[in-house]
Amino acid sequence: MFELKIFENIFFWAVINFLILYLIYRKFFFQKVTQFMEKRSQMIQDQLDFAAKSKEEAIRLKEEYENILAQAHAKANEILEKATLEAQRQATEIIENAKLEANRIIEDALRQFEIEKNKQINELKNQFVSIALLAASRVIEKNLNTEENRKMVENIFDEAGVA
Template sequence: MLQLNMNLVYTIINLIVLFLLLRHFLIKPVSDIMEKRRQMIADGLQGAQDAQSDAQKMKQEYEDALKGAKLESAAIVEKARSEAKTEYDRIVSEAGSKAGDLLEAAKENVRIEREKTMKDLQTQIAGLAMASAEKIVGDKEQNIYDQFLGEVGGTDEDTDK
């Protein structure tokens, strides 16, 4: 039935030796290269995932920093507006008080000028009254004198002329 031929035994031995040689010199190095390649690809994917994760973290940090900067700038603007409003109110108040002081000083000057004018007018009126009184008294004295001279003697009228 089955006959074992020496050729068959040599062929089997050759095949086994060939398998062992191929396994040692070809299959193992190729498997090692493929394993290294697989590991390198896995490391590359992990590195890419890590880089993407880091990029996402940095993006989030930048967005947070940007939000913080926006809030800070809004706070600075609001503070500046508040300070400007306070300064505006102070300036308006100061201007109002200065205007009030100037108004009071002007009123006082007007009052002083009015009093001075009244005194001057009283002095002028008194002077005019004195002049009028002198004129009236002088005219009356002249009339009395003329009357006296007329009564005493009419001859004086001729001497005056």
């Protein structure tokens, strides 16, 4: 099939090529690649150190913020409590003043109502007296029987507008 000699020669030269390339790369590139890798490692380490310091600083700032926030909440609660008490006091005072004013208005209205009621009663009395006198004078004028007197009084009331 294939001759081994051809492959042996190719294999030999491939190994020689590989060794030559390895030596050339080692001479010119490995040192630069190694330096690059070391610099890269150092840069990564520096960034990790910086990140750790930043994290510690962030934790410290967060604790300070939480302390300040807790103090602010406490102060806000204190102010809110004082404002609530003051509002309750003012509300009680306003309610008491409103009750006093309402009672005064009710008393004034009741007095006014009594005065008006008495006026109306007196006016009605005067009207009934006038109607009764008118009815009596007509009854006396006609001197009619009882049934006619009754009808006449009813007519007088109708004329006066009393139902």
